[in-house]
Amino acid sequence: MSGEVNIKRLAQELNISIATVSKALNDSYEISLKTKNRVLSLAKELNYTPNPAASNLRSNKTKTIAVIIPCIANNFFSLAIKGIEEIARKYGHHVLIYQTHEDTEMEMSFTNSLLNGRVDGILTSVSSNEYNSDYYRDLVKKIPLVFFDRVYESLDAFKITTDDYQISFTATEHLIKCGCLKIAYLYGLGNLPAGRARFSGYKDALNAHGISYDENLVLNYSEDEDVNLDNIKKLFQDQYPDALFSSIEEFIIPAYLACNYLQLQIPKDVKILSFSNMSSAKLLNPSLTTITQPAFEIGNEAAKCLFKILNKRGIDDDQNIVLKSSLIKRASTGC
Amino acid sequence: MSGEVNIKRLAQELNISIATVSKALNDSYEISLKTKNRVLSLAKELNYTPNPAASNLRSNKTKTIAVIIPCIANNFFSLAIKGIEEIARKYGHHVLIYQTHEDTEMEMSFTNSLLNGRVDGILTSVSSNEYNSDYYRDLVKKIPLVFFDRVYESLDAFKITTDDYQISFTATEHLIKCGCLKIAYLYGLGNLPAGRARFSGYKDALNAHGISYDENLVLNYSEDEDVNLDNIKKLFQDQYPDALFSSIEEFIIPAYLACNYLQLQIPKDVKILSFSNMSSAKLLNPSLTTITQPAFEIGNEAAKCLFKILNKRGIDDDQNIVLKSSLIKRASTGC
DNA sequence: CTGTTAGCGCGTTCAT
């Protein structure tokens, strides 16, 4: 059987011992070049690959990392995964993916199932940081773990995030400079540091420019797209905002459509600005202004950070990396 | 150390043999209820979980499956993965994900890395069926494998697909019945059975209704979104089509925008119909007609099929499952 | 019902 190629078989065919084969395959200094070559060429010929289970058992390493995220059907996370995969492949690691669908119980359940040595490390983007900081405080002692984007702020752990507060401040300022006075805020991720930071950036920018904050201009995200659409319409009819600042991509389409339904003729009358990683953002630029997070780079950095830990080398004192988002303005009006 | 909980430890603490513990944990009929309870309660107390590597090595099962797809940042595939994960979780399996980015070499490289027992089975959606049918012909003999959506048609293997030809025919017919005479076709996935089937459905429907096929109305997909946008504009200016039938979702935004730029005032003057699994399709319905593939269900069925194979039970003679797509018409005009 | 024994494939001693 060609499926039964193991070091024992290689050893038999070459009339040498199993140990020698093992050492040759691992490029040990003890083995002569000649033997190494004999082993390697036969291994190649027979298409030998080591049995991962045996290797894991012996070495306590799996060459596998896990990624735990709320949802894969999301432009930000799918790009982040791409970034993670790139690094994982470079290090010859495999990637397990778990979707929590924003369910904290499931998040913990998945995480717990990884603590028995199934993976070498975990990259996670949590669903909420309200209730289980104790859980994560213990967890980070048990397994190499890097938080990305959605983190536990108060935790002493490795975190890759973006400049949510700063970019939000800048974006709001941008709208103000464009002449907007009543900027509505579409609020998402309120149970996470990122969401709260974005909201603070918005409020502080208003304040810095002498515009008083009006909570009637704030709309909370609903799971139901139809509800969001209705709420935005209502917001327009009741409050007459001259701009919408959406803190999450999920609001873009309802916002866009609400304006169209109400014949507000964006981009002329109303400005829409949103966090977004839509691949077609480039094409939508003429009509929308977007804040684009460096999703791919976040994945990249998170994975690099994890491999640094795994390889126990050069871990920076600073456990926080903050990447910069981009404010992409409307191509047509520069606004 | 609390990290060192294994069956040996359990056996010692309970003064019974390792084998008994193992059997108790696996709920063997040979073990008395009393012993089982003693073992289980101690296991729970010490937070014991079996070492996967050791278990894999001994049992030749990994409780892991792999999913190989072109790209995760795609509404269809991310939904399919959701469907796969649901079933995998039900069977207590973990899911490895590999993105090929439409690169056949990478596809084979990933697949080969899984043949040494790292996973129990593979779900794959191939990037092209042009060149390596021999490769897959051998592969299906080596490891349980199910193709989904993007398959090797001629291969005797498990395949989960959709009614591409039929729905494409129906959709084209729908446009014709709405009064369209010059229906342009935005052609994607030409190197795959699905893409070719869609195209055939379009041509056959035209033919069935006495409309002659005009190759000037066919536009091929480009990787570059800007090029697609330009091409669609040019198509409108040169050929004056009264409808666009897009065979892939990637064309939707450029098509939509091209119409807007050219002030074609969709949905009034031009009809756009596209394959799409955009989550906001519901909201876009008033202006676009879509063909929605049952992506989640495809993932579901593919995974179910794989687990049937793994559990060696009830494998249907028919290795092909074809699921039905939905034609979702414009809510406003029913057209 | 319980225990003893023998590996799964690999890597790591310690001999030679």
Added chain:
DNA sequence: ATGAACGCGCTAACAG
């Protein structure tokens, strides 16, 4: 430079 022997944690055969 090479090999014999052991054990990682678990499961399966066989004994009792």
